[in-house]
Amino acid sequence: MATINDVARAAGVSPSTVSYVLSGRRPISAGTRERVQAAIAELGFHPHAGARALASSKTNVLALVVPLRTDVNVPVIMQFATAVVTASRVHNHDVLLLTKDEGTAGLERVAHSTMVDALIVMDVERDDVRLTALRTLKQPSVLIGLPEDPAGIACVDLDFEAAAAEALRHLAWHGHRRVALVGPSPAVYKRGTSYAERFLTGFTIASATLGLETMTHPCEPDREGVRACLADIDAQLPGVTALVVHNEEALRMVLEELQTAGRRVPADISVVAICPRDVALNMPLPLTSVDIPAHDVGGLAVETAMRLLDGRSIELVRLLPPTLVERKSSAPPATAAD
Amino acid sequence: MATINDVARAAGVSPSTVSYVLSGRRPISAGTRERVQAAIAELGFHPHAGARALASSKTNVLALVVPLRTDVNVPVIMQFATAVVTASRVHNHDVLLLTKDEGTAGLERVAHSTMVDALIVMDVERDDVRLTALRTLKQPSVLIGLPEDPAGIACVDLDFEAAAAEALRHLAWHGHRRVALVGPSPAVYKRGTSYAERFLTGFTIASATLGLETMTHPCEPDREGVRACLADIDAQLPGVTALVVHNEEALRMVLEELQTAGRRVPADISVVAICPRDVALNMPLPLTSVDIPAHDVGGLAVETAMRLLDGRSIELVRLLPPTLVERKSSAPPATAAD
DNA sequence: TGGCGCCGTCGAAGCGCTTCGACGATGAGC
DNA sequence: GCTCATCGTCGAAGCGCTTCGACGGCGCCA
Numbered sequence: 001m002a003t004i005n006d007v008a009r010a011a012g013v014s015p016s017t018v019s020y021v022l023s024g025r026r027p028i029s030a031g032t033r034e035r036v037q038a039a040i041a042e043l044g045f046h047p048h049a050g051a052r053a054l055a056s057s058k059t060n061v062l063a064l065v066v067p068l069r070t071d072v073n074v075p076v077i078m079q080f081a082t083a084v085v086t087a088s089r090v091h092n093h094d095v096l097l098l099t100k101d102e103g104t105a106g107l108e109r110v111a112h113s114t115m116v117d118a119l120i121v122m123d124v125e126r127d128d129v130r131l132t133a134l135r136t137l138k139q140p141s142v143l144i145g146l147p148e149d150p151a152g153i154a155c156v157d158l159d160f161e162a163a164a165a166e167a168l169r170h171l172a173w174h175g176h177r178r179v180a181l182v183g184p185s186p187a188v189y190k191r192g193t194s195y196a197e198r199f200l201t202g203f204t205i206a207s208a209t210l211g212l213e214t215m216t217h218p219c220e221p222d223r224e225g226v227r228a229c230l231a232d233i234d235a236q237l238p239g240v241t242a243l244v245v246h247n248e249e250a251l252r253m254v255l256e257e258l259q260t261a262g263r264r265v266p267a268d269i270s271v272v273a274i275c276p277r278d279v280a281l282n283m284p285l286p287l288t289s290v291d292i293p294a295h296d297v298g299g300l301a302v303e304t305a306m307r308l309l310d311g312r313s314i315e316l317v318r319l320l321p322p323t324l325v326e327r328k329s330s331a332p333p334a335t336a337a338d
Numbered sequence: 339m340a341t342i343n344d345v346a347r348a349a350g351v352s353p354s355t356v357s358y359v360l361s362g363r364r365p366i367s368a369g370t371r372e373r374v375q376a377a378i379a380e381l382g383f384h385p386h387a388g389a390r391a392l393a394s395s396k397t398n399v400l401a402l403v404v405p406l407r408t409d410v411n412v413p414v415i416m417q418f419a420t421a422v423v424t425a426s427r428v429h430n431h432d433v434l435l436l437t438k439d440e441g442t443a444g445l446e447r448v449a450h451s452t453m454v455d456a457l458i459v460m461d462v463e464r465d466d467v468r469l470t471a472l473r474t475l476k477q478p479s480v481l482i483g484l485p486e487d488p489a490g491i492a493c494v495d496l497d498f499e500a501a502a503a504e505a506l507r508h509l510a511w512h513g514h515r516r517v518a519l520v521g522p523s524p525a526v527y528k529r530g531t532s533y534a535e536r537f538l539t540g541f542t543i544a545s546a547t548l549g550l551e552t553m554t555h556p557c558e559p560d561r562e563g564v565r566a567c568l569a570d571i572d573a574q575l576p577g578v579t580a581l582v583v584h585n586e587e588a589l590r591m592v593l594e595e596l597q598t599a600g601r602r603v604p605a606d607i608s609v610v611a612i613c614p615r616d617v618a619l620n621m622p623l624p625l626t627s628v629d630i631p632a633h634d635v636g637g638l639a640v641e642t643a644m645r646l647l648d649g650r651s652i653e654l655v656r657l658l659p660p661t662l663v664e665r666k667s668s669a670p671p672a673t674a675a676d
Numbered sequence: 677t678g679g680c681g682c683c684g685t686c687g688a689a690g691c692g693c694t695t696c697g698a699c700g701a702t703g704a705g706c
Numbered sequence: 707g708c709t710c711a712t713c714g715t716c717g718a719a720g721c722g723c724t725t726c727g728a729c730g731g732c733g734c735c736a
Contacts, residue, residue: 001450001476003692014716019694026695029714046450050391051692054721059388061453064435068420075412082406085437094453097402097435099423112339112384115399115432138339223622256594284561341722352686357724364725367684389722392691 002043010039022047053114060093062305063116065107067100067123073248076294077122079276080144083298084120091306093117104133111137118305120144124155126192140308142301145194150317154308156300159319160195160274161202163290166324167244167272168206168214170288175332176242176270179207180233181216182254184247185225189218199246199274213237221249226257241333242270248279255283266331272324280327288330290322340381348377360385391452398431400643401454403445405438405461411586414632415460417614418482421636422458429644431455442471449475456643458482462493464530478646480639483532488655492646494638497657498533498612499540501628504662505582505610506544506552508626513670514580514608517545518571519554520592522585523563527556537584537612551575559587564595579671580608586617593621604669610662618665626668628660 008015013032020026021036028036039045053059064084066077085095096116098106100123107130110116117139121130124145134141134153143155164181171179181203183189188196200216207214215237219229229250233240245251251273255265263269265285273280273289280289300318307314346353351370358364359374366374377383391397402422404415423433434454436444438461445468448454455477459468462483472479472491481493502519509517519541521527526534538554545552553575557567567588571578583589589611593603601607603623611618611627618627638656645652 001452004694005692015693016695016717017715020715023694026715027713032714044450046447048392048692049451049453050388050397051721052694053388054386054392054723055692055694057721061434068416068424074416078406078412078416081435082437085406085435089440094448095435096399097419097423097433099420102427109384110432112382113387114339115387222620252590282560342724343722353723354687354725355685358685361724364685365683370684386722389691390724392693393722393724395691 001048002045004045004047006043007036007039007045010043011035057114059115059117061096061116062088062093062302063096063098063107063110063119065098065100065119065121065123069100069123075279076248076276076292079294080122080298083295084302087299087302091302093302093306104130107133107137111139117309118142120301120305124194126194126197140305142304142308144297144301146198146317146319147194152316154304154314154316154318156297156304156318157195157320158292158297159321160198161205162319163274163322164199164202164244164246165206165209166322167274167290168203168210168212170324170326170330171242171244171270171272172210172212174242174270174330176212177333178213178237178240179242179244180214180237180240182229182233182243182245182247182250183216183218185220186218196246203244219247219250219254221247221253223253226250226253230254230257230261240269242272242330244272244274246274248273248275251275251279251287252283255285265329268334270330270333272330277325280325283329285329286327288325288327290324293320293323296320339386340383342383342385344381345374345377345383348381349373395452397453397455399434399454400426400431400640401434401436401445401448401457403436403438403457403459403461407438407461413617414586414614414630417632418460418636421633422640425637425640429640431640431644442468445471445475449477455647456480458639458643462532464532464535478643480642480646482635482639484536484655484657485532490654492642492652492654492656494635494642494656495533495658496630496635497659498536499543500657501612501660502537502540502582502584503544503547504660505612505628506541506548506550508662508664508668509580509582509608509610510548510550512580512608512668514550515671516551516575516578517580517582518552518575518578520567520571520581520583520585520588521554521556523558524556534584541582557585557588557592559585559591561591564588564591568592568595568599578607580610580668582610582612584612586611586613589613589617589625590621593623603667606672608668608671610668615663618663621667623667624665626663626665628662631658631661634658 004015004018008018018036021028021033066081088095119139119141121141122144124143124147126148128147131147141153143153145157146155184196203216217229217232219225245254258265265271271287273287275289276292276294280287304314342353342356346356356374359366359371404419426433457477457479459479460482462481462485464486466485469485479491481491483495484493522534555567555570557563583592596603603609609625611625613627614630614632618625642652
């Protein structure tokens with residue numbers, strides 16, 4: 001492997017000049033620059049990442065902490081992850097992949113050993129134990145999610161409260177009065193997963209504001225769980241005319257169960273999903289949905305990390321406004337006249 | 339951040355002694371070792387990864403290249419990825435996440451700049467363009483998959499040919515004579531994706547060996563694709579009594595379509611799936627399946643990388659034998675008497 | 677009791693890069 | 707024509723660690 005010294009020798013300049021050509025931190029004459037670049041190309045020189053990190057205390061690596069539990073929706077996680085990687089590359093950074101199960105120790109390990117410049121943390125819980133650890137690190141961190149007390153840590157996410165409100169507003173506008181929320185699995189709530197709670201809150205508040213009769217119900221994403229959930233909803237909220245489904249894995253089964261029960265969507269019952277765009281589009285019926293813009297959120301997380309790294313100002317909490325797209329699964333409720 | 343010098347001073351020894359305590363490369367007396375360890379703990383010392391990489395030319399980082407296309411099965415990819423990360427941690431390594439779309443350039447970038455010690459590459463194609471690049475790197479690489487000509491590169495995977503044979507053998511043993519393969523989407527074949535082709539090959543060979551009447555059909559994983567696929571199968575292989583499904587995303591829909599058509603599984607038609615265990619178990623009916631042991635394969639990939647790194651011998655191509663587990667979706671075909 | 681080998685430790689070099697201060701050359705200002 | 711910035715480049719220090727050769731002290735054997 002060629003070193004910066006080899007390049008310098010080949011170009012007839014000093015190593016520092018090569019470095020300045022590379023970093024652009026000092027003016028270099030056009031002629032010199034070209035000779036250096038030619039030498040770099042010819043020798044196939046790539047600066048040694050470790051040496052660079054040592055000298056500059058920058059690694060150009062971001063840590064990304066992903067959950068590996070399978071009760072969260074895997075494809076969505078993957079969408080976030082690839083969005084983060086893609087955005088990182090745009091900013092000339094790479095991504096070190098950590099799993100949530102290493103917990104606090106993993107964060108400290110990579111931070112203390114200076115493997116990364118910043119950390120992006122997914123699957124944040126209400127009182128996430130990792131927060132205090134993150135606050136003591138010298139590297140900045142960005143959460144994808146919003147804990148109860150972010151205090152000093154940057155957070156980005158979809159505004160799930162607003163998303164719930166948006167879904168209800170849409171249904172209310174169509175004339176629905178009785179709406180049930182099919183939520184994530186009980187385990188997700190039990191963990192205090194941030195987005196689930198915020199959606200629930202938004203749902204409850206909007207329900208009151210709009211004067212709707214609503215109920216909420218977690219849902220295990222298997223056939224039995226879905227059946228039980230729908231049965232409970234029918235029992236507790238008879239005459240329900242619309243469902244808000246915030247559980248992608250259950251989504252398809254919910255639709256199937258409705259069909260099996262002979263309830264047509266949207267003629268007999270409307271469905272609004274909270275999920276990524278492509279999921280909504282790939283259902284048997286294109287669903288009216290509020291997007292989970294994983295790509296935007298991931299990109300924003302990286303962007304925020306970059307701003308933090310070069311000392312630009314940021315908004316500490318950034319919640320993206322939801323977008324509801326009306327497709328084929330929502331309509332006014334059937335009237336007695338129908 | 340404390341440095342090794344701080345630790346040395348605190349423990350009253352030289353920096354090299356601290357280093358030897360850390361690495362165990364030279365004998366250190368118990369007393370000294372304890373003092374050093376105490377100092378390390380007290381100061382919260384973590385060696386600087388860059389400095390270490392520079393001095394030792396080892397990064398303790400593995401590159402993992404994942405596909406981000408969505409026509410491959412995302413949850414399976416995720417299983418491989420988490421298996422690799424988990425296994426890496428056991429060997430005291432971290433994982434740098436690359437996406438396949440950076441192609442050859444990405445591999446060369448991380449290798450030439452000495453960011454990683456070895457590379458693990460997923461989603462390998464028949465004539466993968468990345469192979470020649472990999473061969474020129476000074477770092478070893480391990481493929482998850484098996485290209486046409488691996489020549490010198492370590493490969494690990496499930497033995498998909500044997501998996502196909504296993505599925506057919508099981509069905510033949512039950513007395514089935516007409517069996518159709520519901521394969522991955524056409525795009526997967528078109529790319530020359532290694533596992534899809536190997537499965538197809540194994541299927542065809544085993545079919546001949548066992549003297550079965552079979553056919554194969556790719557399947558787009560959406561409602562329409564599944565319907566079309568099943569219709570084609572019925573048209574081209576009338577009286578088919580069993581299906582081998584090598585397409586997880588279509589799996590659920592296949593079952594649904596069969597049910598809709600009033601064909602009971604396994605009474606009217608048997609189904610053998612090729613998929614991870616948990617997928618087979620989470621279907622409405624527990625499926626007879628050949629496991630895709632993502633966890634084992636990922637672990638083996640890491641293990642192989644480690645052996646390569648410390649010069650132990652390896653088998654260049656390692657294909658894990660398939661395991662078929664009989665569950666509720668396979669049975670002897672209905673006879674005329676039924 | 678003297679010599680030899682081994683154990684445990686030290687010191688220094690060096691990994692490849694960045695960065696800071698310095699310095700010659702050039703051009704502008706008076 | 708002389709001073710003073712400015713531009714472009716250089717040299718050297720230093721980032722924090724590993725590793726190699728060296729060396730003192732000890733136990734062992736003769």
